[in-house]
Amino acid sequence: MLKDITLGQFFPGDSVVHRLDPRVKMLMMVAYIVVVFLVKGFLGYLVLFAFLAGATLLSHIKPKFLLRSIKPILFIVVMTFVLNVLFTRGEKLLVEWGILHIYWEGVRFAVFMSLRLVFLLLGTSLLTLTTSPMALTDALERLLKPLKAIRFPVHEMAMMMTIALRFIPTLLEETDKIMKAQTARGADFDSGNLFARAKAMVPLLVPLFVGAFRRADELAMAMEARCYHGGGNRTRMKVLKVQRIDWYASGVMAGTLCLVLLERLL
Amino acid sequence: MEIIRASDVWYEYVNPDETGEMAVRGVSLSVRRGEWLSIIGHNGSGKSTLVKLLNGLYVPKRGSVTVDGIDTQDEERIWEVRQKVGMIFQNPDNQIVATVVEEDVAFGLENLGVEPAQIQPRVQKALEAVDMTRFATVAPHMLSGGQKQRVAIAGVLAMRPDVMLMDEPTAMLDPSGRREVMDTVERLHKEEGMTVVLITHFMEEALRGDRVIVMEKGKAVMEGKPREVFTQVEELKNIGLDVPPMTELAHRLRADGFPIAGEPMTVKEMVEELCRLKQGI
Numbered sequence: 001m002l003k004d005i006t007l008g009q010f011f012p013g014d015s016v017v018h019r020l021d022p023r024v025k026m027l028m029m030v031a032y033i034v035v036v037f038l039v040k041g042f043l044g045y046l047v048l049f050a051f052l053a054g055a056t057l058l059s060h061i062k063p064k065f066l067l068r069s070i071k072p073i074l075f076i077v078v079m080t081f082v083l084n085v086l087f088t089r090g091e092k093l094l095v096e097w098g099i100l101h102i103y104w105e106g107v108r109f110a111v112f113m114s115l116r117l118v119f120l121l122l123g124t125s126l127l128t129l130t131t132s133p134m135a136l137t138d139a140l141e142r143l144l145k146p147l148k149a150i151r152f153p154v155h156e157m158a159m160m161m162t163i164a165l166r167f168i169p170t171l172l173e174e175t176d177k178i179m180k181a182q183t184a185r186g187a188d189f190d191s192g193n194l195f196a197r198a199k200a201m202v203p204l205l206v207p208l209f210v211g212a213f214r215r216a217d218e219l220a221m222a223m224e225a226r227c228y229h230g231g232g233n234r235t236r237m238k239v240l241k242v243q244r245i246d247w248y249a250s251g252v253m254a255g256t257l258c259l260v261l262l263e264r265l266l
Numbered sequence: 267m268e269i270i271r272a273s274d275v276w277y278e279y280v281n282p283d284e285t286g287e288m289a290v291r292g293v294s295l296s297v298r299r300g301e302w303l304s305i306i307g308h309n310g311s312g313k314s315t316l317v318k319l320l321n322g323l324y325v326p327k328r329g330s331v332t333v334d335g336i337d338t339q340d341e342e343r344i345w346e347v348r349q350k351v352g353m354i355f356q357n358p359d360n361q362i363v364a365t366v367v368e369e370d371v372a373f374g375l376e377n378l379g380v381e382p383a384q385i386q387p388r389v390q391k392a393l394e395a396v397d398m399t400r401f402a403t404v405a406p407h408m409l410s411g412g413q414k415q416r417v418a419i420a421g422v423l424a425m426r427p428d429v430m431l432m433d434e435p436t437a438m439l440d441p442s443g444r445r446e447v448m449d450t451v452e453r454l455h456k457e458e459g460m461t462v463v464l465i466t467h468f469m470e471e472a473l474r475g476d477r478v479i480v481m482e483k484g485k486a487v488m489e490g491k492p493r494e495v496f497t498q499v500e501e502l503k504n505i506g507l508d509v510p511p512m513t514e515l516a517h518r519l520r521a522d523g524f525p526i527a528g529e530p531m532t533v534k535e536m537v538e539e540l541c542r543l544k545q546g547i
Binding site: 133134162163165166169170173215218219221222223224225226227228229233234235236237238239 | 318321323345348349352353355357359361362363364365366368369372373374377378380381382385386405406421422425
């Protein structure tokens with residue numbers, strides 16, 4: 001079962017959206033987030049919705065799949081909605097019930113804020129659904145390269161992320177193995193209150209940590225044996241090149257930005 | 267022609283209890299180009315430490331190791347040494363760095379600063395050499411142990427080394443994975459003339475080599491062709507090592523008075539010898 005876990009929520013595919021340069025996608029994501037915060041009225045959301053719907057259609061990702069990504073923050077969305085409905089004061093009173101006053105402006109604002117959250121999440125999900133964690137790490141390393149000038153360890157950070165991604169499945173497998181071994185010796189992971197359960201984790205975590213350190217030690221040696229000496233003088237196999245399609249995509253993003261700005265001015 | 271020379275090499279761990287590995291006490295050896303040298307010895311005999319001295323992962327406390335004329339103490343040229351002497355480790359999981367097979371094979375080349383345009387074909391060729399082309403874009407954790415070990419071999423091959431050091435590469439594999447890896451190594455050795463230094467505790471694997479060195483308490487105690495070494499059954503047993511099963515059988519038959527001729531080492535040779543004997547009787 002642990003063998004087929006997917007890292008993050010990447011959904012492999014060969015659509016236009018998948019093939020976009022990850023750097024461009026990442027920058028588009030930044031622009032998208034800015035746009036989401038710039039939106040002033042529901043017309044702006046309509047523009048954003050058109051953009052998102054188009055991108056989703058092109059990515060061949062099932063809308064249902066994309067919508068499922070809202071689930072983990074559903075609680076926050078609902079909370080935002082409720083709080084805004086209850087605590088926004090306005091002029092047009094809709095409901096009055098004891099100390100509760102619900103205004104038309106409150107409802108409007110609540111819907112607006114909730115939509116903002118939903119749009120933020122949908123956009124970022126589309127990015128992680130269509131871009132592998134590997135490509136994202138790679139893009140991040142290349143985009144942050146200028147920060148090297150101020151001695152920010154860009155390469156080291158990207159290497160750490162890569163190694164973390166590489167070892168997540170390995171460590172999960174090991175966790176599974178240790179859990180079974182400890183269960184065989186009478187350890188009980190599933191019963192008792194929260195405190196008892198946390199305590200039951202100790203015989204699982206200790207061997208896991210010891211194992212991870214041993215692995216780190218061996219990996220470091222293996223990396224040195226293969227001439228790893230940090231980021232200096234290092235080349236990369238994959239050369240990222242901005243294609244025509246990347247320009248088109250950026251153009252569409254810029255167009256969306258302009259439309260939203262226009263809406264803001266009107 | 268020799269590619270690696272170790273002369274009177276000594277190495278001690280600062281804290282020997284931590285690693286459980288034994289020091290190396292005055293070992294001299296040379297590895298010739300194109301040969302297959304097997305190093306055997308039981309746990310803690312210092313064999314792992316010895317190979318780590320051969321590619322400069324450890325630097326000898328006394329004595330010296332040279333690779334193709336370069337001293338491993340020369341810090342400026344250490345990357346050259348490691349490029350010439352590739353190393354495969356025991357645990358297949360702990361030596362794969364990248365999340366995609368081809369990226370991992372490229373890792374060494376990227377470290378060496380090879381031009382991107384040249385990396386791709388070299389990676390492809392290395393994957394072909396270990397018959398893993400189909401898995402180029404697969405995540406390493408989806409592979410079997412034997413396949414992971416082949417990826418590790420490809421990662422070393424891509425760097426075009428002169429020597430391949432292997433530190434018990436099959437110890438953590440199942441029998442089919444073991445065969446897979448050993449067949450790959452044997453093919454590389456025979457077809458590409460790759461120099462192999464193999465540490466193993468499987469005597470059948472050591473049999474495949476041209477030369478065997480037996481390590482005991484940090485010293486090289488025996489050296490010779492596999493047949494010469496493995497026929498010294500009593501000595502090997504005194505050290506606490508096994509001998510290949512057929513050698514053992516021959517030894518016992520002889521002790522019981524059967525005139526086994528020659529030194530049958532494989533099952534096939536043994537069958538032939540026994541048939542010959544039967545006809546004689």
